[in-house]
Amino acid sequence: MQIALSTPATAIGVELSETRFNCSMKARAELIRRKILLDTSKLQFRRENIVDTNISNGTVFFLCSTCFSDELMQKLNG
Numbered sequence: 001m002q003i004a005l006s007t008p009a010t011a012i013g014v015e016l017s018e019t020r021f022n023c024s025m026k027a028r029a030e031l032i033r034r035k036i037l038l039d040t041s042k043l044q045f046r047r048e049n050i051v052d053t054n055i056s057n058g059t060v061f062f063l064c065s066t067c068f069s070d071e072l073m074q075k076l077n078g
Contacts, residue, residue, distance in 0.1 A: 001027065004043035005036065009060075013045040014053050021047040051075050 004011040015021040024045045031037035046053065051072065055061065065073065 001031065001043060005031075010042050010044070012058075013043075014048055014050050015045065016047070016049050018047065021045060 001011065003009050013024055015024060028037065028043055028045065031043070032040060037043055050063070063076065065076075068076075
């Protein structure tokens, strides 16, 4: 959210957990309701497995990977 609000970039969050995805969508909706996020295309969320997500158009990536297995890290590095 910080990227979408403070830079010209588009931010896309990918979350496997339904609970965290729903929290993200609620926070996004609140930013829109308060007219803080004016260009809604700048902030998107996908409920997907990061391994299956097409990230070919991305330029900068942030992963909270403290609990990722070595196998998953190898796939992401791939």
